[in-house]
Amino acid sequence: MTSQDYTLAELATLTESRLEGSGERSIRGVAPLESAGPDDISFLANPKYRAHLANTRAAAVILPDTELADAYGFAVLRADNPYLVFARIARLLNPLPRVIPGVHASASVAAGTHLAETVRVDAQAVIGEGTVIGARCRIGPGVVVGANVVIGDDCRLDANASVLDGVRLGDRVHILPGAVIGGEGFGFAHAGDHWEPVPQLGSVVIGDDVSIGANTTVDCGSQGDTIIGDGCKIDNLVQVAHNVHIGEHTIIASGTGISGSTRIGRYCTIGGSVGFAGHLEIADGVTFTGMAMVIGNVPEAGVYSSGIPAMPTRDWRRSAVRFRQLDEMARRLEKLEKAVENTKERDEQ
Missing domain, CATH: 2.160.10.10 (Hexapeptide repeat proteins)
Structure with missing residues (x-):
């Protein structure tokens, strides 16, 4: 892929996102919050990565409306779907090379x-x-x-x-x-x-x-x-x-x-x-x-869904034993239910 620069204002216009901060900064790349540099833009879509906002060196971050950004020094692009906007910006900055016939x-x-x-x-x-x-x-x-x-x-x-x-x-x-x-x-x-x-x-x-x-x-x-x-x-x-x-x-x-x-x-x-x-x-x-x-x-x-999520091996082995016992346990349960029902009928008589 080839690389291309855009200003933040241009990226905001092209992706229909809302700019907070200066739009004159030139953006050259995309990167995760923890590794972004001063010419990069990043995004936050999953709250578990919120801690990286405080230390990111990104020039700008794409954020949802629900995420506060007043305490940080980067510019912000606001978007309902930050990951989608990130993907579109990544394509703009890294267009496919022209096909040479x-x-x-x-x-x-x-x-x-x-x-x-x-x-x-x-x-x-x-x-x-x-x-x-x-x-x-x-x-x-x-x-x-x-x-x-x-x-x-x-x-x-x-x-x-x-x-x-x-x-x-x-x-x-x-x-x-x-x-x-x-x-x-x-x-x-x-x-x-x-x-x-x-x-x-x-x-x-x-x-x-x-x-x-x-x-x-x-x-x-x-x-x-x-x-x-x-x-x-x-x-x-x-x-x-x-x-x-x-x-x-x-x-x-x-x-x-x-x-x-x-x-x-x-x-x-x-x-x-x-x-x-x-x-x-x-x-x-x-x-x-x-x-x-x-x-x-x-x-x-x-x-x-189906299948069984991963669990500790010790728990899995116990569960595997029980799987093999399920048919016998079902038959025993059926007998117990019948016995209880018969007891109730006798008591009612």
Whole structure:
């Protein structure tokens, strides 16, 4: 990324935040409260970091309206969502480098492809026949783009990512290093004493403004397509199986696995290492906390959890013993309840 300076007044205007203090100070970087220097801006969104306000050297801090700042020597940008304003300022100060068009001599571009004049193709990239790549895209080193792929404008495919035959990407899609989009889905039919592969005939369709993390895999559909809606953000090391549909603006943390034909709604939040069984229907606006195991449909928005939080090993071992005893304890409890009920009936007689 390249760096760029802005005054505090300019940052306040561009981010629609409210400036308290001098707006003439030039800001060159962003940094945490504890390590910020006199040319940096920082933010406070979590109260547990409030103690750092007294000692920060930041030129300015982004604060919510509820946070007092009269006792400190820095300027303030007021915002309802300090972290969001911080993110926007970080992008302003560190814009992506301009794409310099050209095809590296070591890249392999098949006949019949169409690259916009502003596309950059880096070393050792391979692009298959019939593929169309839109304006200002950057195809990173070692990237593989299959045949008949369609890639929109302003996309970035980072080093060694693979976007395989027939995949379609919208505009402003970012594929991080090592991700595989459109690999063969995991489909096998049991033939008694062995498994036979089921042809995976669909592809993958990805909307606009999607980010897909490093070493994440999105399998092609078995018949129809695997679909990822506009604005989705998918972390590293996520598995999206064949024919999964993910609704717009859903965010998925690392380690999650989504089995085939599951449909996840819009604006969902999925924590780390969540596991989904196949053929599920998940409503819009659902949040799953980390390590949740989703084995049934979720028809209503809300926050859902499963799994067991970490605890001291000694406590865990005692609990594990009790887990194994639960069935026997339930049977004993049922007998006791029946005995109590029979005693009550005798007494009433």
